[in-house]
Every structure is written in C-alpha cells, then in structure tokens.
Amino acid sequence: MDINDVEDEDFGFSRNYFLAKESGTSAKKSGHKLSDIDLVPEEELRAAAMDLQPKHEKEVKALMDSYRSLYQDWLFELRCGFGLLMYGFGSKKALTEDFASTTLTEYSVLVVNGYLQSVNIKQVIAAVAELLWDQIKSSRKTTESLSKAQLPYNSKSTDEIFAFLDGSLAEENDSFVCVLIHNIDGPGLRDTDTQQFLARMAACSHVRIVASIDHVNASLLWDKKMVHTQFNWCCHHVPTFAPYKVETTFHPLILAHSGSGQTAKTAAIVLQSLTPNAQSVFKVLVEYQLAHPDEEGMTVNDLYAICRERFLVSSQVTLNSHLTEFKDHELVKTRKHSDGQDCLYVPLATEAIEKLLMEISQ
Template identity: 70%
Template sequence: MASRGGDRALPTSAASGAAAAAAEEMEEGGEEEFGFSRNYFLAKEIGSASGKRSAARKLSDIDLVDEQVLRTSLAGIATKHEKEIKALLKRYKDLYPRWLFELRCGFGLLMYGFGSKKVLLEDFASTTLTDYGVIVINGYLPSVNIKQVLITMVEVLWDQLKVNRKCPPNKSKMQLPSSSQTIDDILSFLDSQISTDNDGFICVLIHNIDGPALRDSETQQHLARIACCSHVRIVASIDHVNAPLLWDKKMVHTQFKWCWYHVPTFAPYKVEGTFFPLILASGGNAQTTKTALVVLQSLTPNAQSVFKVLAEYQLANEKEEGMPVSTLYTKCRERFLVSSQVTLNSHLTEFKDHELVKIRRHSDGQDCLYIPLSTEALEKLLQELV
C-alpha cells in the first residue's frame, strides 16, 4: 500500500508542481495582459476626451497670420541652388530652335514640371518668336474673356499679314469681327477668311491652360478650336496634377497636337499665387466661398434651397441684423421646402455645424440667422450654386 501510495504520490507531486508553475505563469501573463488591456482602455479614454476637445475647435478659432505679413515673409526667403537652376534654364534655351521648328510644322507646345514656367515661356517668345505676333493669356487670373482674346487674335493676325503683304487684295478692306458677334462666328472668320499661309501664324502663349478660369469643358473646347486654325499656334503650361484629364484623345492628337516637354524650373509661383489666398493667412474670402460651395453641394437640394432663401433675404435686407427663424420657416413653407419646424431645424443644424449660418440676438430679443460672408462673396456663391 505504501508503495502504491508512493507510486501515486510522485505523479501527484509532479502534477501539483506543474500546476503551480502553470498558475504562476498564467498569473504573470494575466498581469501582463491586464496591464496591456488597462493601458489600452486608458489610451482610448484619453483619446476620446482629446478628440472631443479637438472636435470643438474650428479653423476660425486658429489665430491666423495677416495675409500681407505672410506674403512679405515669403518674399524674403532666399533662393537656393541658383547656379544649378541657371544651368538648367540654359539647357532649355538650347531647345528654342527645336521648339520654333515644331511650331512651324503645325504642332503645339505643352510645358509641364515643377516650378513656374512664366519666365521661361516669355523669354522664348521675346527671343525666338520676334517675327510672329504673340498673344499672352494669363490662365491663372480669376476670369478670362475668351471672346475678347479671339477679337485680339484676329486684329493681331490681320496687322501681321498686312505688314508682310500676304493679305489678299480683295480682302484688305474686310470688316473684322466685333464683340457683338458670337464666338463661333469669330472662330469661323479666323479659320476661313484670312490667308492660310503657313508662315503667317500668330502664337498664343497660355500661362496655366489648366487655370481656374480656363478648366471648364466649354472653354477648353474653344481653345481646341483655336488650336485647329491653320495660322494659330499654341504654347501653354500646366501645373495641376489632373490637367491631362481636361482633354480627350481627339483634342490632344488632332486639335492641340501637343508636343510634351518636361521643363521643371523650380521657380516659385509668385505671380500665379497672388490670386489665391494662402492657407495660413486670414481674410481669404475666395477660399471661404469655395469651401461653402463644396459643403452646400454635398447637401440635399431642399437644404440648398433653404440656404438660398436665407441668402436672398440677407442680400435684400443688408441693414438688418439677420433673418428671424419664424420668417425663414414661413417662407420655406410657402415654397414647400419644409413640412414642419423639425425639418427646418435639421437643416439649420447642418448649416451651423459647418459654420455656414450663425445665430445672433436681435434687438427685440428674438434669435436671427445670418450667413457670415461678405455681400460680394454671397452673391458669387449664389451664382455658382446651381
């Protein structure tokens, strides 16, 4: 019996020792796992709390720098790698004869690459295109009048042909197109009524053909038709990463006939950037309008219509402190935009969350709604909000 008990005692002892070791290991692992879990939930709790705090802050709460001060500081930044940049531009100048040859063959030149290409293109025009009329279009400007550009093109080309005595005698007294004519009429005149001598072309130099004022489909179609004219050549630059998406295969190969050149200059966009508000600067009405437009376009058509009612009221009553909520509700009900006060409140909540609409107390004690945009910015927003 003793031996049996001894026989049984050994495995029992071993088992208990193994169990104790396992328990100790589990305890240590448990403590480690518990510590990890505790730290995880503490981090989540702190993150949630900080997230709530950060969500309460808005871009308008940040103390931004005055735009003029920021631009002055940027202008004072010293240029680096001047020798390397000059050597790079010298290599591009060696390409001028080739570029002129391609223009005379009927192709267009499209320059892309990092850095402003304004100085490079204007240097090419002033040194190599001296025998041809040159018209410069600054596509980075907020607005460009394509019709006026076309009229100027006709006048420049007509004068050039007269100087070179290549104008047909029977057309020397022909009346040139005026601003009262349509763009199609001017394009037809430009393409068919003037001599088609290959040497009698003018060059249209377009800085940023992908600029905000030129990147819509209709304008690009007009520019493509201009490029098709036998006595017009286009030299353009692009900087937007999605600029090639402006054109289809026909426009690229048949109309513009682009010869692509990678010409990074690493020059700052000083002139081009003048018309765009800086992100870290205050007072950017254009950027505010663009942001408001993006937010409104993401809302439902009913919500956009409610906003229009408020905007139109604000423009018609500039001297008032705002539009009473009850007045807005009445006008929206009359136009069948909302069916109840709850629906209107849901729209107003969205507006307030995105800072499109704010509330202030009227002199008679009632809450009034107003849009924190200038009159000019609000008018532009209503024009673009279709």
C-alpha cells in the same frame, strides 16, 4: 514559440485593431473652427514671401539652359500643328516668355494671363484675329485687296472670326499666331464654355497654343477630342522650381487676413473637413441666402424640405446633426424671423458668400 502563444498574439492584434476602428468612428465631429485659424495681415505675409532667398541657383540655371536647347524642337512641333503644354513644379511664366521672345520672333504672339479672374475669352479671340490680319498684310507686297475687305475682328459674330482664323486667306501655310497662355487651368479660364472656346480656337489652322498648367486636376478640363484633335497637345515636363510670385499676387493667401475674400477661403478650408452631404446641405443654405438677400434667413423646415427633395438627408435627425456641425464650426448662426420662427443664416458678406460658393462648387 508555442502555437497557442501565436494564436493569442493574433487575437490580441485583431481585437486592438477593431477597438481602434470603433473608437475612431465614434468621434465624427471635427474640432476645427474659423476662430482657431491664426491669420496674419496679408501685407506682412507677402513681404515675408518676397524676402525668401532663392536656393540652388546654379542648378536651376543649368536646368533652364537645358530647356533653351529644346527651343528649336518646340518651334518645329508648332509648325507641325501641335500645341505645347508645359507642366511641372514651379512657375513656367519666365520660361515660356523667354521661348516666345527668342524663338517666335517671326510670328505674332498674344500673351493671356489665365491666373487672372477677369480674362475675357471673346476679346482674346478678337485680338488673335487682329494679329493674324496684320501679319498677313505685312507679309504681302500689296494690301489693296485686303483693305477693301471687312476686318474680321470687328465682326460681332464669333463664328466669322473662327472662319477667318481657319480660312485660306493667308498665303503661307506656316503663317500663324501663337497664343501664350499662362495657366490655362487658371480660375478665369476653368469653366467649360471658356475651354470649349479655347479648344475651338486652337483647332484653327492659323493659331498655335503654348500653355502652362499647374492644377493637379487640369487634365480633367478636356475630353479626348479636345486633347487629341483640337488642342493637339504635345506635352513637355519642364519643372523650373521657380516661385509663383506673379501668379499668386492676385489671389488671397490662405494664411493671411484680408477681409471677405480671405474669410471665404478659411470657411472653405473648414468645409473640407465635413462630409460631401454636409457640404451639399450648406450649399442649399447659401444659395437661398443669395437669392433672398432681404430676408432674415432660411427656416429649418424650408431647408429640410429642399434637402429631402434632393435626397441629401433622410430625416430631420440627420439634418439637425449637420446643423450642429455648422454651428460648432461657426459657419451658420440662428436668429428670429419676424413671425417668431428660428432662421438660419451664414454670417458672411454677400461677396464672401459668392466666393465661398465658388470654392465649394469646384
């Protein structure tokens, strides 16, 4: 091959490459709209999901049997002061509950469903203290001295409960309460304060944690101290390939139509196709709408002033381009204020806006 032919071929490839890049960047706007998402009734979708037949049952059973042979090793790790963190594809609910019911029979076990939104962490801590109290009383020959003491779980002070869980009231060093947490990375436990409470509880001498995680960013919930000192995790890769039937019962399905919760979910999907700056501008708008529910909306000038102050936009032209995208995606609409100004508003119910704000803040 002639060297000139090689150079012409390389030139043609380079030219096509830059032309492709140029044409790709020119179409910045996405064509996705809320109305384009074809949703079905949630009941119909859940019924179809429940009718799915499990596959490879023989292989899955053999896999679960191999995990059962590790139960005594897991118990030994708990007795040594470690917490067990289970991860891997598939629901770990049945596996961890089987481990607790067959191997932790000498200990008190508290089950926490982290996949629920309504988990009250302070009630969990008080319940752990009550279980430990009952466990100590049942292990002693006489409870006369204990009955005169103040019950720790009735105390209003969380510090006093932690002091009891970490104290020397229990005679046996091996005396502990196991807290089994399904989805410690769940939406009800994901905030920083709750994780700090859980870490502090896990560090107590009479508490052990057995938890499962499924979120890809679950490890970002904890710093080095929490991982190695407080939770003291001993991680186990235990893929079960089991469906998340129970865990997903309390969450709206992405492809289902079920009112405001689902509308917020689909709006969040559309927002993911926009730039981070556009998402931040939209967040300013929804926060204003929640703070001023009786107003017609937010004026463009007010939105521009706040976004300019927060360095989200550099000019009115930039803000207008974001607003055009919002309107194209049917995320934002305009209506007249009482004084004649155009106001921007998000055409969602307050409940849906709150859920949407949670989605884009994660």
